[in-house]
Amino acid sequence: MSTVRGARERARAEVTAAIKDEARRQLAAEGAARLSLRAVARELGMVSSALYRYFPSRDDLLTALIIDAYDAVGAAAEAAHARSDHRSGLACWVGVSAAVRTWALDHPHEYALIYGSPVPGYSAPQDTVGPASRTALTLIAVCREAYVSRGMALPLLPEQLAPEAQRMAADFAPDLPPAVVAALVAAWAQLVGLVSFEVFGQFHRVVEEREAFFSYAAAQLGVSVGLLGEV
Secondary structure, eight states: OHHHHHHHHHHHHHHHHHHHHHHHHHHHHHOGGGOOHHHHHHHHTOOHHHHTTTOSSHHHHHHHHHHHHHHHHHHHHHHHHHTTTTSOHHHHHHHHHHHHHHHHHHSHHHHHHHHSSOOTTOOOOGGGHHHHHHHHHHHHHHHHHHHHHTOOOOOOOOGGGHHHHHHHHHHHOTTSOHHHHHHHHHHHHHHHHHHHHHHTTTTTTTOSSHHHHHHHHHHHHHHHHTOOSOO
């Protein structure tokens, strides 16, 4: 019985992967707003009713793709962090940031799905929160390690922002100074903007040496957070 169950599970996993692959192809060709379960089923030679047993709705399929994308970029960030032993905090920040950029350039349509325009009519469920947090949590880990082992240059924190910074620190990183957490949230948002400008073509005829420019800009963001050392 276990052999039969195992074969069924493998078959289901293979069909699920095929559905996702075709959905990603449609994302690249048509965009997320035009993703259609019927079109996916047609391309795979399935009847729509069979596909609904895997993904009951378009939103369920979108959610699966979004989770996969967040997990993939998060895994890239975590792998870069793991490779950064014995490097300075600033160098580690730049390495993690570069891994995010590389993944985004290699997977522009999946990046657009998670950091581009919202899909009309779609509301992301709670299931996406954990995967969506992986990259930011990696950057928090970079700062935490630097703060504990090497020290940081605490950023200036305007007095009127202090209560909000304290709230963010309590929510996201209670072991870091509120000034660092506020600067980190700002830097994370700017990092996403920096990557998005390149992925979506906003640097055309503006920045030619994009890898060098990205390293410079990412380092400036790390310095704004208070990280020290050589890149």
